[in-house]
Amino acid sequence: MTAITVGAGTAGAPAEPGAFVRARWAVTDTLTITRRNLLVWMRVPAYIVFTIIQPVMFVLMFRYVFGGAIPVQVPGGYVSFLMPGIIGQTAAFATFGTAIALALELQKGVIDRLRSMPMARSAVLAGRLVADTARMVLTILVILGVGYAVGFRFQNGAGPAIAMVVLATVFGLAFCCVAAFTGLAIGDQESVQAFGMIWLFPLTFVSSAFVPIQTMPGWLQAFANNQPVTYVIDAMRGLALGGPLANHLSADLWKSAAWLAGIFVVFAPLAVRAYRRAA
Numbered sequence: 001m002t003a004i005t006v007g008a009g010t011a012g013a014p015a016e017p018g019a020f021v022r023a024r025w026a027v028t029d030t031l032t033i034t035r036r037n038l039l040v041w042m043r044v045p046a047y048i049v050f051t052i053i054q055p056v057m058f059v060l061m062f063r064y065v066f067g068g069a070i071p072v073q074v075p076g077g078y079v080s081f082l083m084p085g086i087i088g089q090t091a092a093f094a095t096f097g098t099a100i101a102l103a104l105e106l107q108k109g110v111i112d113r114l115r116s117m118p119m120a121r122s123a124v125l126a127g128r129l130v131a132d133t134a135r136m137v138l139t140i141l142v143i144l145g146v147g148y149a150v151g152f153r154f155q156n157g158a159g160p161a162i163a164m165v166v167l168a169t170v171f172g173l174a175f176c177c178v179a180a181f182t183g184l185a186i187g188d189q190e191s192v193q194a195f196g197m198i199w200l201f202p203l204t205f206v207s208s209a210f211v212p213i214q215t216m217p218g219w220l221q222a223f224a225n226n227q228p229v230t231y232v233i234d235a236m237r238g239l240a241l242g243g244p245l246a247n248h249l250s251a252d253l254w255k256s257a258a259w260l261a262g263i264f265v266v267f268a269p270l271a272v273r274a275y276r277r278a279a
Helices: 019-043 045-069 078-093 095-107 110-115 123-149 158-186 189-205 218-224 228-241 243-278
Strands: none
Touching (some): 019 123, 045 078, 078 123, 078 158, 095 189, 158 228
């Protein structure tokens, strides 16, 4: 009988795929899950309303209802002050979708079914984060279009404008890691949504997003001046508007990078751990 040559390793057993092959499979599986999540988002009107219509309403409401009552000292007036804050808030609020979707899929057993399939175990969580990042970028671009329609203009060139969008996206992705951990750890859609409001609303509204911090009570300024949303939004304003706002841009960028790196270091492993325990 003719001998059959098998791959290296234990005789009679197929060779284990190399690290490069496993990485390629993981990327392919992640892109497949990403496509699945994006299709779900496009086919469910409620997701589109929450991620796009709501930020547009914030732009119009703050621009035309509150804008005349909030004096600011920035080039272009309140709309120029507002838009980086709205974009930062939009990136942060996009994490609601991450937490709720993961909690819902966990409740319905979707994650268990996906993990039972012959695919990379990391693809479910990675695909969710990649899809939500793509959704976030699209939403930010839509909000920028609305901002231009109501008078916002970049005043510091194309390069800093692109850097502002990148910073907002990285900021949103960092918060998505927090949301992924809470969604998988809590595992209940209503509880996740309520918990998201508890920690997201104070961070976004008690910041420099919508009003100058100097107008807040002194005891509240201490918190608003030393939290990640303020640093990120101040850096985004410096990138978008330049001028006097760029004087502290370097410091704001370093502080933003330190905060975002810390969030990734803490919550990315926690999200992975919660995902492993969820099965």
